[in-house]
Amino acid sequence: MDRITVRIPQLTVEEQLLALARGGAHVAIATAGLHRRPEGVVFIYRDLPPHTRDLAQAGSRIAAQGLCPLVLGLSAQPPTARLVSSWLQELGAAGAQTAAALTFVESERELSVWGAARVEGQLCPIGELCLPGPGMLTIPVHPRPPKGADAEEPLAGAPSGAPESEQGQASTNGRWSRLAAAIGDADVPRGYELLARLAQLHVVLVGCGREGELVSWRLGENGVGALGSLTLVDGDVVQEANLGVLLPPQTVNSHKAEAVAALVKVLAPWCQLTPLVATLSDREVLDLIMHSDVAITCVDNPAARLGVAVLCARHGVVHLDATGGTAYTADGQVAVGGEVRVALPGSPGCVGCMERTDRRQALANLSLTPAAELLQRTSTNWLQQRPGSWLEVLLPVVGELVQELIRVVQGKRRRSIWLHYWHGAEEVPCWEDWTVQAQGVSPQCPVCSPWGVRGRGDL
Numbered sequence: 001m002d003r004i005t006v007r008i009p010q011l012t013v014e015e016q017l018l019a020l021a022r023g024g025a026h027v028a029i030a031t032a033g034l035h036r037r038p039e040g041v042v043f044i045y046r047d048l049p050p051h052t053r054d055l056a057q058a059g060s061r062i063a064a065q066g067l068c069p070l071v072l073g074l075s076a077q078p079p080t081a082r083l084v085s086s087w088l089q090e091l092g093a094a095g096a097q098t099a100a101a102l103t104f105v106e107s108e109r110e111l112s113v114w115g116a117a118r119v120e121g122q123l124c125p126i127g128e129l130c131l132p133g134p135g136m137l138t139i140p141v142h143p144r145p146p147k148g149a150d151a152e153e154p155l156a157g158a159p160s161g162a163p164e165s166e167q168g169q170a171s172t173n174g175r176w177s178r179l180a181a182a183i184g185d186a187d188v189p190r191g192y193e194l195l196a197r198l199a200q201l202h203v204v205l206v207g208c209g210r211e212g213e214l215v216s217w218r219l220g221e222n223g224v225g226a227l228g229s230l231t232l233v234d235g236d237v238v239q240e241a242n243l244g245v246l247l248p249p250q251t252v253n254s255h256k257a258e259a260v261a262a263l264v265k266v267l268a269p270w271c272q273l274t275p276l277v278a279t280l281s282d283r284e285v286l287d288l289i290m291h292s293d294v295a296i297t298c299v300d301n302p303a304a305r306l307g308v309a310v311l312c313a314r315h316g317v318v319h320l321d322a323t324g325g326t327a328y329t330a331d332g333q334v335a336v337g338g339e340v341r342v343a344l345p346g347s348p349g350c351v352g353c354m355e356r357t358d359r360r361q362a363l364a365n366l367s368l369t370p371a372a373e374l375l376q377r378t379s380t381n382w383l384q385q386r387p388g389s390w391l392e393v394l395l396p397v398v399g400e401l402v403q404e405l406i407r408v409v410q411g412k413r414r415r416s417i418w419l420h421y422w423h424g425a426e427e428v429p430c431w432e433d434w435t436v437q438a439q440g441v442s443p444q445c446p447v448c449s450p451w452g453v454r455g456r457g458d459l
């Protein structure tokens with residue numbers, strides 16, 4: 001087996017380690033979903049069932065649900081290979097041929113992670129632990145050696161113009177110095193570290209309309225895509241009505257994803273952009289989202305938004321969503337404003353429950369063929385759907401969306417949130433936290449609750 005990754009939300013890791021330390025227990029057995037990919041296997045943390053110390057009993061119960069056991073331990077010493085393989089063997093004998101074990105080793109100076117997995121009976125080392133959510137960290141798992149010198153200096157070899165420290169030190173006058181100081185809260189080296197983390201992310205952006213165009217540009221300008229990747233997904237072509245943001249008139253009739261990628265490449269040449277002319281029903285797009293760190297939706301189609309939310313919940317991917325401009329209220333009035341939603345793995349709430357999408361209708365729309373979807377979209381009068389698009393209202397929404405991504409990487413955003421932007425009394429613009437209005441905090445959501453598809457991976 002080439003590469004084994006374990007994906008556990010950062011918030012869950014903190015909670016579990018505290019619970020293990022408090023309870024005096026040293027081992028907990030969680031359930032995990034599985035995602036098989038050509039280059040390896042990803043175990044995705046799903047839930048911690050009622051505590052048991054009986055590995056065999058837990059293993060057979062979890063295997064009977066079609067899921068995999070994930071043993072989580074806390075120890076002062078690295079575990080012996082014999083101990084870990086005996087756990088995995090015991091689970092295998094109980095019927096769980098695929099299982100993983102991770103031990104967090106607490107020393108005075110740091111927390112390190114040790115682990116191994118059994119995949120269809122074969123014992124293999126775990127390569128990395130991916131912690132989506134606050135901080136967006138990926139940690140090498142011992143005894144596999146750390147990634148080498150590159151891991152110490154993540155920006156070495158960055159394309160020219162990328163968030164620097166190319167010389168191995170944080171410049172206070174370079175291209176990125178002001179941004180580094182701002183996001184590092186005046187601590188410039190810390191700011192560069194955060195920029196490096198932003199640069200390493202694999203981000204998929206669905207929807208390259210006016211909003212997606214602005215978001216792509218701002219992501220590029222914040223270093224996203226410099227070392228990781230930024231994939232732009234849209235099946236549409238640019239129409240005259242889409243102009244007025246950044247795209248020049250000669251892009252009319254070209255594919256939106258390609259036109260926006262070409263533009264951002266000029267504005268932020270360090271950004272590794274890949275345009276994908278496709279819709280959410282294409283297998284390639286689904287695969288990309290499952291493999292990404294962050295998925296962003298800038299779409300006016302609730303079905304597409306919900307589809308991405310389901311994939312993100314299943315695979316432990318951070319989901320950011322934004323809409324903005326003008327809309328009709330339930331009683332037909334024109335409302336000005338927008339929404340920014342952040343769904344963090346490990347925290348209740350997803351776009352599905354925050355938006356109260358009609359799931360049955362959304363599923364029906366998602367299963368339309370591209371031709372039927374195009375016909376549906378072009379045969380309806382846009383003015384009946386929404387009262388136009390206003391760039392000046394989109395700008396604060398886009399700014400907030402990109403700030404939210406930065407807050408996640410900074411570790412400051414520690415829960416799923418729905419932010420509502422509106423023009424209040426006397427036309428004073430304001431932002432409000434609408435998370436409490438969403439049903440997302442209830443444990444019933446079929447997407448993000450423990451009873452939903454969360455953390456199931458492909459299983």
Ligand SMILES: [Zn+2]
Nearest residue numbers: 350353445448
């Ligand atoms: Zn939900």
